[in-house]
Amino acid sequence: MATDLSTTFTGVRFPNPFLLSSAPPTESESNILRAFEAGWGGVVTKTIGLHPVVNVVGPKTKFLRADADSAHLSMKKRPGAALHSSWNWELISDKTLDWWVPRLGRIKRAFPGHVLVASVMAGSGNDTELRHWQELAVACQEQGCDALELNLSCPHMDRPDMGSNVGKDKELVSIVTKAVKEVATVPVWAKLTPSTTDIVVEARGALLGGADAIVSSNTFTSLPLIDMETLDFEVHVDGFVSTGGLGGPAILPLSLAKMSQLTQAFPDKSFSGIGGISTFEHALNYFLLGCGTVQVCTAAMLDHAVGPNVIRELNAGLTRFLDAHADKGWTSIADVVGLRRDRVVAQSKIRRPGEKDYRGGYEAEGYAEEKELGIKK
Numbered sequence: 001m002a003t004d005l006s007t008t009f010t011g012v013r014f015p016n017p018f019l020l021s022s023a024p025p026t027e028s029e030s031n032i033l034r035a036f037e038a039g040w041g042g043v044v045t046k047t048i049g050l051h052p053v054v055n056v057v058g059p060k061t062k063f064l065r066a067d068a069d070s071a072h073l074s075m076k077k078r079p080g081a082a083l084h085s086s087w088n089w090e091l092i093s094d095k096t097l098d099w100w101v102p103r104l105g106r107i108k109r110a111f112p113g114h115v116l117v118a119s120v121m122a123g124s125g126n127d128t129e130l131r132h133w134q135e136l137a138v139a140c141q142e143q144g145c146d147a148l149e150l151n152l153s154c155p156h157m158d159r160p161d162m163g164s165n166v167g168k169d170k171e172l173v174s175i176v177t178k179a180v181k182e183v184a185t186v187p188v189w190a191k192l193t194p195s196t197t198d199i200v201v202e203a204r205g206a207l208l209g210g211a212d213a214i215v216s217s218n219t220f221t222s223l224p225l226i227d228m229e230t231l232d233f234e235v236h237v238d239g240f241v242s243t244g245g246l247g248g249p250a251i252l253p254l255s256l257a258k259m260s261q262l263t264q265a266f267p268d269k270s271f272s273g274i275g276g277i278s279t280f281e282h283a284l285n286y287f288l289l290g291c292g293t294v295q296v297c298t299a300a301m302l303d304h305a306v307g308p309n310v311i312r313e314l315n316a317g318l319t320r321f322l323d324a325h326a327d328k329g330w331t332s333i334a335d336v337v338g339l340r341r342d343r344v345v346a347q348s349k350i351r352r353p354g355e356k357d358y359r360g361g362y363e364a365e366g367y368a369e370e371k372e373l374g375i376k377k
């Protein structure tokens, strides 16, 4: 019997738990159709807004690579270098809602069994902007979108009431989520920024607003490196750069730490994990920490724009994994979600050598006497 890769997440049935995240791979109708043909279980559209945006002159995304035999990191293409990360300063879709609406309907009709999630973004702080969120949500769900993802996390929006500027404010996160929930007939996922002190705070805001799932991570706020010879940033326009977002392999461990905080704080809630995934081995980390689905961007961008080989390997990896563990009775990825969530503990809970005791710095035991440290009074 063929292994069943399907899963249900926030009440929506997925052919498999792998999605393309909101980014260039999902910026057009043709890309999304190709992605479904290639086998992705779902796609999240490039973020749709009401107003047109204008991107920078020149490249919006570049890839940082590391040498195997030196510490050199550079975006310059060279043989033998391995991918370290992607860096981008691309804004949301430069196509407006009117452009997207007929396309969303056509995509959904062509692939009714695959999951189409609309990523949307408007401003915040007044009723007009909240109505914009509602307008976007209603228009997308009317075209058959299976869920809505709120972009509360783009790290390079100029407007202080958009993107990660909203995502950094737990009250705004809550208000925006609640406004969308008031009109939504499909599940609402909140995509949060990792660039805050404690992502659990913003997640609580989203859940209080009624979010059906938390999605993390968007890209991490970052800068490209400066070229030693030209003294220019490796990405710049007329010598200038602004902060952008880091994705790809470099953020996998960072994003896992954020996800671990989230799934431990809200063990009964739904999570979609993103950050540095290109193989099933990477994805499995997110599942074991408590994610029901995962999303991919950088690896897909580098694989024929929509990741046909990446999704083939993800599906093959999941099949191999379920077959190898059939004796445990695992028949779906849902059976392993969260299995390692509680293995992340406070440092003081990790065993010390011998009989030594350590209480997390709260008690005197374990501290050296001042005289042992050579501290003179």
Ligand SMILES: Cc1cc2nc3c(=O)[nH]c(=O)nc-3n(C[C@H](O)[C@H](O)[C@H](O)COP(=O)(O)O)c2cc1C
Residues within 6 Å of the ligand: 021, 022, 023, 024, 046, 047, 060, 061, 086, 087, 088, 089, 090, 091, 092, 093, 119, 151, 154, 191, 217, 218, 219, 245, 246, 247, 248, 249, 251, 274, 275, 276, 277, 295, 296, 297, 298, 299
């Ligand atoms: C060029 C580029 C554009 C992106 N645009 C969006 C966007 O419009 N909306 C969004 O929610 N995330 C956007 N992202 C973030 C990705 O969806 C994803 O969260 C991030 O790249 C981390 O995943 P990765 O490590 O697989 O790249 C973008 C990322 C890149 C590299």
